[in-house]
Amino acid sequence: MNAFELYNPTKLVFGADKVSRLGELVEPYGKRVLLVYGGGSIKKSGLYDDVISQLNEIKAIVHELSGIEPNPRLTTVNKGIEICRAEKIEFVLAVGGGSVLDAAKAIAAGALYDGDVWDFTIRQAVIQEALPIGTVLTLAATGSEMNGNAVISNWETKEKRGLGSKHVYPQFSILDPKLTYSVPRNQTVNGIVDIMSHVFEQYFSLTTDIPLQERFAESILLTVIENGEKALEDGTDYDARANLLLAGTYALNGTLPNGVTTDWATHGIEHEVSAIYDIAHGAGLAIIFPNWMKYVYKERVGKFARYAERVWGIDPAGKSEDELAIAGIEATRAYFTRIGAPATLGELDIDGQHLDRMADEATRFGPIGTFKQLNKDDVVNILTASL
Amino acid sequence: MNAFELYNPTKLVFGADKVSRLGELVEPYGKRVLLVYGGGSIKKSGLYDDVISQLNEIKAIVHELSGIEPNPRLTTVNKGIEICRAEKIEFVLAVGGGSVLDAAKAIAAGALYDGDVWDFTIRQAVIQEALPIGTVLTLAATGSEMNGNAVISNWETKEKRGLGSKHVYPQFSILDPKLTYSVPRNQTVNGIVDIMSHVFEQYFSLTTDIPLQERFAESILLTVIENGEKALEDGTDYDARANLLLAGTYALNGTLPNGVTTDWATHGIEHEVSAIYDIAHGAGLAIIFPNWMKYVYKERVGKFARYAERVWGIDPAGKSEDELAIAGIEATRAYFTRIGAPATLGELDIDGQHLDRMADEATRFGPIGTFKQLNKDDVVNILTASL
Known part of the structure; x- marks a missing residue:
C-alpha cells in the first residue's frame, strides 16, 4: 500500500x-x-x-x-x-x-x-x-x-x-x-458505465497488498451491475435507484484510491473523443474501456483473472489465467451491450479521421496511465480497435 | 435502504x-x-x-x-x-x-x-x-x-x-x-476483535436491500481476519499492519451505517462489564459477541448464513440455513480463540455476582439493540452464557 x-x-x-x-x-x-x-x-x-x-x-x-x-x-x-x-x-x-x-x-x-x-x-x-x-x-x-x-x-x-x-x-x-426515477433509459445506461469506469480506473492497478481497496471496488461493481439492470427494468424501483446512486458516490469519493496507484488513461482518451464529437461520456467509455482492457491486461494478468472471477462469477476451472482474464473482459463488453451501450465508435458515426489528433492531445503532457504507460501510438492503437 | x-x-x-x-x-x-x-x-x-x-x-x-x-x-x-x-x-x-x-x-x-x-x-x-x-x-x-x-x-x-x-x-x-509495530500481542488481538465487533454491530441488521453496505462490511471483516493473523505472526509486516489500520478506520468512519439500522447492543453490554471490572474492551467483546450471535440469530437466519458463507467461506452444501448460521458463529468463536482472545468471563476472573446490576445498567434507557430488542432478562441470559 x-x-x-x-x-x-x-x-x-x-x-x-x-x-x-x-x-x-x-x-x-x-x-x-x-x-x-x-x-x-x-x-x-x-x-x-x-x-x-x-x-x-x-x-x-x-x-x-x-x-x-x-x-x-x-x-x-x-x-x-x-x-x-x-x-x-x-x-x-x-x-x-x-x-x-x-x-x-x-x-x-x-x-x-x-x-x-x-x-x-x-x-x-x-x-x-x-x-x-x-x-x-x-x-x-x-x-x-x-x-x-x-x-x-x-x-x-x-x-x-x-x-x-x-x-x-x-x-x-x-x-x-x-x-432519478425520471432519468431516461440511455442516461441511466451512461451512468452505469460511468460509475463502473470510475471503479476500473482505480481497481486495475499495479499496487499490491491492498485487499480492502480491491474488495471495496468489487463491492461497488457488483452493486452497480445488479442494481443497474434492476433500475433499467423498472425506473421507479426505489432500492435499485438508491443503490445505484450510493454506488456512484462511493466510486469517486476518495474511498477507492487510498494507497493505490490509479490509472485514468481511458478517461484521458475518452475526453479527447468527446471534446471533438460531443458524445456522452458514458457512451465513449463503454466503447473504449474493453479495448483498453484487452490492450493492457498482460501487464498483470492475475488482476484481470481475479476481476473475472469475483465480479463476473466466471468459473476458473479448466481455464488458464489468460483465458480467465479475457473471459472477464468479454463479460464486461457483453454487459455493456446487454444494457444498450454502444460497442464501437462507428455506431456513433465517428470514423478514424481525427485519431491522430486525439492521441496527440491525450498524451500532450506525456504518456498516460500507470497499469501500462501509454504513448501516442498506444492511444492510436486503442482508438483504432474502438472504431 | x-x-x-x-x-x-x-x-x-x-x-x-x-x-x-x-x-x-x-x-x-x-x-x-x-x-x-x-x-x-x-x-x-x-x-x-x-x-x-x-x-x-x-x-x-x-x-x-x-x-x-x-x-x-x-x-x-x-x-x-x-x-x-x-x-x-x-x-x-x-x-x-x-x-x-x-x-x-x-x-x-x-x-x-x-x-x-x-x-x-x-x-x-x-x-x-x-x-x-x-x-x-x-x-x-x-x-x-x-x-x-x-x-x-x-x-x-x-x-x-x-x-x-x-x-x-x-x-x-x-x-x-x-x-503499530511495537503494539504487544494481546493489544493487537484486542484491536482485531474490536474492529470486527464494530463491523458486526452494523452488519447484523434487519435492514434489507443494502448490497453495497453489506459487501463493504464483508470486505472489512475479510481484510481484518487475514491481516490480523499476519500481523500476529510478524508484528513488523508493514502491509499487514497497514491493512489492519485502514480496516479499523473504515469499520467506524461512517461508511457502514449509511442507510442501515445498526444494533450496538453488544457494545452496550460490554461497557457495563468493563465499567465494573476494567477489562480490555476487545477482550469483553470477544467473549460476549458469539453469545449475542447465538441468542439473536433466529431473528434473521439468512443474514447469519450469508455471513458464514461470505466471511468464513463455509460451504453451504448439505447444510440447512440454520446449520450454516451456527457454523458461522462457531467460526467466529474459533477465530477469536485461535488468535488468543478469551472465550469466557471466567477466564478474566469475573463471576456472576454483578450480572443483575450490569443488565440493569445496560437497559437503563430501555431495551437495547435492533436486530433483536433486548430487555434486562435478555441481557442477563447473554451474560450468563458468557460466564
Whole structure:
C-alpha cells in the first residue's frame, strides 16, 4: 500500500424527499444564490418549482444560469462567473447531473479568481478559494456530488480538461433516489458505465497488498451491475435507484484510491473523443474501456483473472489465467451491450479521421496511465480497435 | 435502504513516517497545545521525543496530560479540562490508541462547556463546540481517529458512557503503520476483535436491500481476519499492519451505517462489564459477541448464513440455513480463540455476582439493540452464557 491522504468534508443528505431540507441547508451561506441547472427536465419534473419555493422561503435573492451542456462548456462557465461577480453571489447551487455540478464547481472557483478559469485546467494556476457550493443530484453517474473535481470543455479549441481542489467540494449534496426515477433509459445506461469506469480506473492497478481497496471496488461493481439492470427494468424501483446512486458516490469519493496507484488513461482518451464529437461520456467509455482492457491486461494478468472471477462469477476451472482474464473482459463488453451501450465508435458515426489528433492531445503532457504507460501510438492503437 | 446523513471532515494522513508532518499540521491551530497520551510506551518508542521536537520547531507552548487509562476516566478527563481552561489551550493533540483519542475528545468538548463534561454522556447537554483536535494513532482498534465519538468511564459510579458530536471529529489523524509495530500481542488481538465487533454491530441488521453496505462490511471483516493473523505472526509486516489500520478506520468512519439500522447492543453490554471490572474492551467483546450471535440469530437466519458463507467461506452444501448460521458463529468463536482472545468471563476472573446490576445498567434507557430488542432478562441470559 502507498502512502495517501484522505479528506472529504461534503455532507451527504440521502433519502426519499430529502430535497425538502434544501432551504435550511442553503441558509447559513448567505442570501445571494446562483442557481445552476441544465435543460428543462427539472422544470418538467417539478423540482425547479420546489427549489425556487424553498429559496423564496429563506428570502434568497436567486440568479439563474440554465442550459448547462452535457459536456459543460467554458463559455457557459464564464457566463456563470460573470453573474457571480456582477451580483455578488455568495452561494452556488447546482441542481442536476454531473455536468451541472462540474460547471458549478468551475464557476465557484472562477468567481474568486482574477484570471481565466481555464488556467486551472492547464496547470497555469491553482485554485486558492471558491464560493461555497451545494448540490441536488438528479442522476447517478459522475460522483461529482462528493469530490473536488470537475471537467469542462473548451469548444473553440476542442479541449476537455479537468480541474480539482479541496475548495470545490460541495458543502452538501442532496441525493434523493426518487429524483432519478425520471432519468431516461440511455442516461441511466451512461451512468452505469460511468460509475463502473470510475471503479476500473482505480481497481486495475499495479499496487499490491491492498485487499480492502480491491474488495471495496468489487463491492461497488457488483452493486452497480445488479442494481443497474434492476433500475433499467423498472425506473421507479426505489432500492435499485438508491443503490445505484450510493454506488456512484462511493466510486469517486476518495474511498477507492487510498494507497493505490490509479490509472485514468481511458478517461484521458475518452475526453479527447468527446471534446471533438460531443458524445456522452458514458457512451465513449463503454466503447473504449474493453479495448483498453484487452490492450493492457498482460501487464498483470492475475488482476484481470481475479476481476473475472469475483465480479463476473466466471468459473476458473479448466481455464488458464489468460483465458480467465479475457473471459472477464468479454463479460464486461457483453454487459455493456446487454444494457444498450454502444460497442464501437462507428455506431456513433465517428470514423478514424481525427485519431491522430486525439492521441496527440491525450498524451500532450506525456504518456498516460500507470497499469501500462501509454504513448501516442498506444492511444492510436486503442482508438483504432474502438472504431 | 433508510435515509441517512454522511459527514466526515477528518483529514487522514496515512503512511510510513508520516508523523514527520505533525508540526505543519498543528501549526494553523495556534501555539498553545495540550499533549494527551497514555503510559510510557510512546516514550520508550521514541515517538514522544519526535512529537515534542516537532512541536518545539513550530514554537508551540506544550502542556501535557499523561497517564490516560485503557478505559479513560472522567477524573483524568477533568484534569485535562482544567489545564485547557487554565492555560488557554488552543489545540488538543492526542498521541496513542483509542482511549487517548477518546479522552482528548471529551477534554476538547468539556473545555468549552460551562458545566460537567459527564452531562454529554447522560444526555443532559449537547456539545455545541469543542477545541480542535489532532491525533497520532498508535494502535489499530477503535476507529476513534476518524469519527466524532468517545467513550469515558466514571469510576466512582462504575458507569461507562459515550458522547458524540460533529465538533469532536479530529481535524487530522496521522496513521503510520510502523508506529503499530511495537503494539504487544494481546493489544493487537484486542484491536482485531474490536474492529470486527464494530463491523458486526452494523452488519447484523434487519435492514434489507443494502448490497453495497453489506459487501463493504464483508470486505472489512475479510481484510481484518487475514491481516490480523499476519500481523500476529510478524508484528513488523508493514502491509499487514497497514491493512489492519485502514480496516479499523473504515469499520467506524461512517461508511457502514449509511442507510442501515445498526444494533450496538453488544457494545452496550460490554461497557457495563468493563465499567465494573476494567477489562480490555476487545477482550469483553470477544467473549460476549458469539453469545449475542447465538441468542439473536433466529431473528434473521439468512443474514447469519450469508455471513458464514461470505466471511468464513463455509460451504453451504448439505447444510440447512440454520446449520450454516451456527457454523458461522462457531467460526467466529474459533477465530477469536485461535488468535488468543478469551472465550469466557471466567477466564478474566469475573463471576456472576454483578450480572443483575450490569443488565440493569445496560437497559437503563430501555431495551437495547435492533436486530433483536433486548430487555434486562435478555441481557442477563447473554451474560450468563458468557460466564
